[in-house]
Amino acid sequence: MTHAPDMADYIIAPDPMSPRLTRAVVGTDQFGNATEISVVEERPLTIYLNSREIVTAMTIGDYPEYLALGFLLNQGMITAADDVMGVDYDEELEVVVVRTAIETNHEEKLKKKTRTSGCAVGTVFGDMMDGLQGVMLPKLQVRSSDLYALAHKINRTPSLYLEAGAIHGTVLCQADKPLIYMEDVGRHNAVDKIAGWMFQARESGDNKIMYTTGRLTSEMVIKCAAMGIPVLASRSGFTAWGVEIAQQVGLTLIGRMRGQRFVCLSGEDRLVRDVDPASIPEEGRKHGRKGGGRG
Structure with a gap:
């Protein structure tokens, strides 16, 4: 019997x-029969930093203020030390304006770019690696029992993925508790929403784990490190550069988490295997998913 997750752990859940996030679309199945499914909405969101237009991101449209703040933070356009005077969202214009007390040095050197919803985002402002110089993350120990518990809870949490598919999820966790669960058509958007929430809540990443459904690419590792989070785990696999950067900054990197199985390619010394994998049930292929696969 599958038990529902304890939703009380979540500060924000899907x-x-x-x-507003999905719509019903009628089509035909493999037999030619009419069928109706839920599909995820996709909307443009234009982000301004003070008076400068920075980017247009394709997003599902929830938590636009967190997305804007997190994007600017993770691209190094604003920092935790900046005095953010306001974050203004105009739903009709689909625009977010982030206002700082002092104009940053990024506005004039950036050109407008469009960030697509695809997995290969391709839009990176400046050299994100510059922000990692001298970064060494805290040596947080992570227990395998916590990883298994997180995967079990997160994979059974009601979500857009289970409802409609074509979506990525990213979850900020502490020990075995999922705290902030964000979804979006692009995995980087989901991470940026969490970064924006952390900034506004003044929440430290020192004792946190980031769990994501997406691939562990260089940009995912860089963003996690920039947020001060020392552990990054995923259902998906790795890229070589992502692994190299994780090793460089001391980030514990765990991927291919499915059922009893996972692989650790960085931070093995901080992984405490405190449970027998044979005691963990194998994961079913689906957790009640209704729609298409992840984007």
Whole structure:
């Protein structure tokens, strides 16, 4: 019997029933029969830093203020030390304006770019690696029992993925508790929303774990390190550069987490194997997913 997760752990959880995030579309199946499925909405969101237009991101449209703040933070355009005077969202214009007390040095040297919803985002402002110089993350120990518990809870949490598919999820966790669960058509958007929440909540990443459904690429590792989070785990696999950067900054990197199995390619010395994998049930191929696969 599958038990529902304890939703009390979550500060923010997905809202798969929100009518703004999906729509019903009628098509035909392999037999030619009419069928109706939920598909994820995709909207442009233009982010301004003070008076300068920075980027247009394709997003599902929830938590636009967190997305804007997190994107600017993770690209190094603003820092935790900056005095953010306001974050203003205009739903009709689909625009977020982030205002700082002192104009940063990024506005004039950036040109407008469009960030697509695909997995290969391709839009990176400046050299993100510059922000990692001298970074060494805290040596947080992570227990395998916590990883298994997180995967079990997160994979059974009601979500847009289970409702409609074509979506990525990223979850900020502490020990075995999932705290902030964000979804979006691009995995980087989901990470940026968490970064924005952490900035506004003044939440430290020192004792946190980031769990994501997406691949462990260089940009995912860089963003996690920039957020001060020492552990990054995923259902998916790795890229070589992502692994190299994780080793460089001391980030514990764990991928291919499915059922009893996972692989650790960085930070093995901080992984405490405190449970017999044979005691963990194998994961079913689906957890009630109704729609298409992940994007």
